[in-house]
Amino acid sequence: MSTRTMFDDIVRFLRSNGWSFGIGETNSVSLMIEGERHTYPVLIRYPWEKEIIVAHIEYPFRIPEKRRGAILELAARINRGLYFAACEFDADSGWTGFRATMLTDGVPFNPEQFSTMLAAAVSVAERYAPAFEAVMSGRADPIVALRSVEGGGT
Secondary structure, three states: OOOHHHHHHHHHHHHHOOOOEEEOOOOEEEEEEEOOOOEEEEEEEOOHHHOEEEEEEEOOOOOOHHHHHHHHHHHHHHHHOOOOOEEEEOOOOOOEEEEEEEEOOOOOOOHHHHHHHHHHHHHHHHHHHHHHHHHHHOOOOHHHHHHHHHOOOO
C-alpha cells in the first residue's frame, strides 16, 4: 500500500541532490531539467492509489492547430518503438511531451531507479525534439522526420 513516505522520499531525494522544485497540492513536484536542445518543464506525480511514480516531460512549445494531425501521426509512430516511455500529445491544446512511469508496489523508494526514469524520459524527449520541430514547421512529414532521428535517412 502506498504511503506519504514515498512522496516524502521523492522530495528528500530532489533536495539532497540540489534540485530546485515546487511542490503541488496533489502529491506532485514540478521542476525544470536542462537538456542539450531545450529546458524541459517536468511534473512528477505520485498518485497514492496507483502505486506508481509518473514523470511528464513537456516540450516548451505548442503545436500549431494546422500541424496537429501530422504531429498525432508522428507521436503514434514514435510510440510504436518505445519501451520505457510514452509520447503524449493533446490535440486540443497542442501540448506534447513524454511520460515515464516507475512502479513502486509497496517497495522502498529506489533513488537509482528514480534517476534512471527521469534520465530516460529526458533522453527520449531530446532524441525526438528535432522530429517534432521538423513536422511542426512543415519541413518534413512524420515518416521522414522520424527516420532522420532514428538513423534511417530520408
